[in-house]
Amino acid sequence: MASYIIRRLIGAVVVLFGISIITFIIAYAAPGDPARLIVGAKAPQSVVDAVRHNLGLDQPLPIQYIHYVGRLLQGNLGFSYHNNLPVTELLGQRLGNTVQLALGGWIVELILGIPLGIFGALYHRRIADYILSFLSLVGISMPVFVFGMWLIQNVAHGLGILPLGGAGGISHLILPSITLGVTGMAFYQRLMKSSMVEVMGQDYIRTARAFGVPPRRVITHHAMRNGLLPAVTYAGMDIAQLFGGVVLTETVFNYPGIGQLAWQSIENLDFPVIMATVLLAAVFVVVANFVVDIVYSVIDPRISLS
Amino acid sequence: MNNVALEPSLSPGAGSVTQTKRKFELLKFVKRYPSVVIGGLIVLVMVIIALFAPVIAHYDPLKPMPDGLTQLGAPRPPSHEYILGTDTQGRDVFSRVLFGARVSLEVGFFAGLISLFIGALLGVISGYFGGWVDMVIMRITDMVLAFPFLLFVVALVAALSPSVHNVFIAIGVFGWAQMARIIRSQVLSVKELEYVQAAKSLGASAWNIIFVEVLPNVVTPVIIYLALAIGQNIMLEAALSFLGFGVQPPNPSWGNMIQEGMGYYQLAPWLIYAPGISLLVATIGFNLLGDGLRDWLDPKVGK
Numbered sequence: 301m302a303s304y305i306i307r308r309l310i311g312a313v314v315v316l317f318g319i320s321i322i323t324f325i326i327a328y329a330a331p332g333d334p335a336r337l338i339v340g341a342k343a344p345q346s347v348v349d350a351v352r353h354n355l356g357l358d359q360p361l362p363i364q365y366i367h368y369v370g371r372l373l374q375g376n377l378g379f380s381y382h383n384n385l386p387v388t389e390l391l392g393q394r395l396g397n398t399v400q401l402a403l404g405g406w407i408v409e410l411i412l413g414i415p416l417g418i419f420g421a422l423y424h425r426r427i428a429d430y431i432l433s434f435l436s437l438v439g440i441s442m443p444v445f446v447f448g449m450w451l452i453q454n455v456a457h458g459l460g461i462l463p464l465g466g467a468g469g470i471s472h473l474i475l476p477s478i479t480l481g482v483t484g485m486a487f488y489q490r491l492m493k494s495s496m497v498e499v500m501g502q503d504y505i506r507t508a509r510a511f512g513v514p515p516r517r518v519i520t521h522h523a524m525r526n527g528l529l530p531a532v533t534y535a536g537m538d539i540a541q542l543f544g545g546v547v548l549t550e551t552v553f554n555y556p557g558i559g560q561l562a563w564q565s566i567e568n569l570d571f572p573v574i575m576a577t578v579l580l581a582a583v584f585v586v587v588a589n590f591v592v593d594i595v596y597s598v599i600d601p602r603i604s605l606s
Numbered sequence: 607m608n609n610v611a612l613e614p615s616l617s618p619g620a621g622s623v624t625q626t627k628r629k630f631e632l633l634k635f636v637k638r639y640p641s642v643v644i645g646g647l648i649v650l651v652m653v654i655i656a657l658f659a660p661v662i663a664h665y666d667p668l669k670p671m672p673d674g675l676t677q678l679g680a681p682r683p684p685s686h687e688y689i690l691g692t693d694t695q696g697r698d699v700f701s702r703v704l705f706g707a708r709v710s711l712e713v714g715f716f717a718g719l720i721s722l723f724i725g726a727l728l729g730v731i732s733g734y735f736g737g738w739v740d741m742v743i744m745r746i747t748d749m750v751l752a753f754p755f756l757l758f759v760v761a762l763v764a765a766l767s768p769s770v771h772n773v774f775i776a777i778g779v780f781g782w783a784q785m786a787r788i789i790r791s792q793v794l795s796v797k798e799l800e801y802v803q804a805a806k807s808l809g810a811s812a813w814n815i816i817f818v819e820v821l822p823n824v825v826t827p828v829i830i831y832l833a834l835a836i837g838q839n840i841m842l843e844a845a846l847s848f849l850g851f852g853v854q855p856p857n858p859s860w861g862n863m864i865q866e867g868m869g870y871y872q873l874a875p876w877l878i879y880a881p882g883i884s885l886l887v888a889t890i891g892f893n894l895l896g897d898g899l900r901d902w903l904d905p906k907v908g909k
Contacts, residue, residue: 314745326761441837443844450878566851567850582752
């Protein structure tokens with residue numbers, strides 16, 4: 301177990317290094333001179349050169365990368381000249397918003413996806429199942445920004461009950477969470493249904509039924525324990541991805557989170573922020589991957605870590 | 607011939623017997639795999655629209671119509687003349703939607719091909735040669751799967767400068783990881799089969815075995831995956847254009863049309879619904895086709 305954890309940890313660190321290198325190369329390849337962006341278009345060339353030198357941008361790429369990683373390890377994510385703030389502060393302002401929205405969306409996904417999946421499995425190949433499958437297909441195929449706009453137009457504007465966008469309290473979270481939840485729940489529905497169909501066909505369920513366990517109890521106490529496993533794994537990965545920022549939903553609802561920050565910084569070629577947001581998102585995914593693997597082995601003793 | 611004797615009144619000639627038989631089989635197929643048929647039809651319609659957009663469209667998608675705006679300068683709602691109304695610049699929305707289908711398919715297809723090529727290459731090498739090669743490739747694959755996908759694609763497109771080509775290159779370059787995994791697992795299961803071992807013992811070279819014996823067995827999962835991937839890529843392209851990093855105005859793409867219409871959703875909701883519903887239907891089509899093909903072609907999914 302210990303050696304497995306250590307190996308996974310090393311693997312996680314390697315993945316993060318790889319991601320930092322690729323982000324760095326993309327940032328380097330991008331058009332536009334960061335020094336020129338900082339001082340403005342009117343500044344004389346000598347000032348630009350001085351800034352470039354001060355920032356170490358005139359050094360070879362590998363050296364720049366080493367300096368970048370060195371600063372990262374000290375917890376210094378750089379400085380956003382566009383916002384005139386240290387990147388850590390910028391992220392700090394928005395991380396709370398994104399975490400709230402991510403949790404909101406995640407909860408809607410789970411509340412809709414898991415029961416609908418179980419329901420679909422119970423009515424497998426009956427009309428209710430077909431209707432649900434079609435709805436989940438629509439959910440999977442629905443672009444978030446189209447659904448978000450539809451909600452803004454028909455609920456926020458049409459009914460006039462919820463704010464059109466922005467952040468601040470529960471009321472601002474409802475529509476974006478529904479947007480995330482409805483487009484994201486379909487995957488849970490499919491996953492849950494196929495795993496429940498499989499579990500319900502197993503011998504131990506038949507045995508439980510034969511022993512006269514009430515049908516409802518067979519589902520809640522026997523089938524669901526195993527049927528939930530794939531959904532649990534996916535839920536862990538899913539929340540990690542949501543924490544990394546939900547670019548489209550945040551953009552549609554003008555919600556000040558990490559995703560919107562990432563998008564704006566790409567638009568402004570604000571590289572310290574781009575690299576920080578990408579890295580942050582990757583850290584969430586890598587950590588979740590790691591935790592899910594460990595938790596999984598605890599829930600399911602059949603899986604041995606080696 | 608027996609059939610002819612049995613139903614002479616229904617089928618005067620042998621030719622129509624095979625025809626009814628064929629019709630019957632087709633009906634059976636439609637009933638058994640409705641998603642292949644419906645998804646396939648949607649995709650087919652989309653391909654036709656994309657190919658013949660200039661013929662179908664009555665108006666130039668880029669040119670504002672002289673009577674395209676009302677006297678107050680507002681977009682015209684859907685009417686007999688402009689089926690899906692006009693946009694804020696007085697251009698015909700229907701023509702723009704048709705040409706948008708072109709961009710969507712182009713990006714979806716070519717991005718899919720790029721991911722397929724990279725994924726197939728790495729998946730085959732990884733699965734066939736195994737050992738440390740496999741380990742390195744699979745770690746890289748894990749890494750790519752851990753990427754915040756949309757952010758990476760947006761960043762790469764921004765770095766390369768936004769254009770249709772760069773959109774499909776960026777999607778393709780980051781989208782191959784799932785493909786590599788699928789192909790690798792397929793290769794792993796095929797390479798131990800007797801006929802591959804036989805080819806090996808007859809002295810066939812590694813690449814010969816890969817191309818002649820292994821790759822044909824990978825075709826089914828690849829087709830299924832490609833259908834699903836094209837659907838996803840179409841959605842991604844729309845997302846990129848929506849964010850302003852994809853197809854640049856005035857050229858139409860469903861994503862940038864929705865973005866342009868966003869500020870006018872009360873005044874002119876058709877600006878969002880026309881491209882939005884097209885996007886939804888196209889994605890449903892490819893997803894249905896992919897799911898249906900899986901049911902039909904993949905024996906592992908029990909029917």
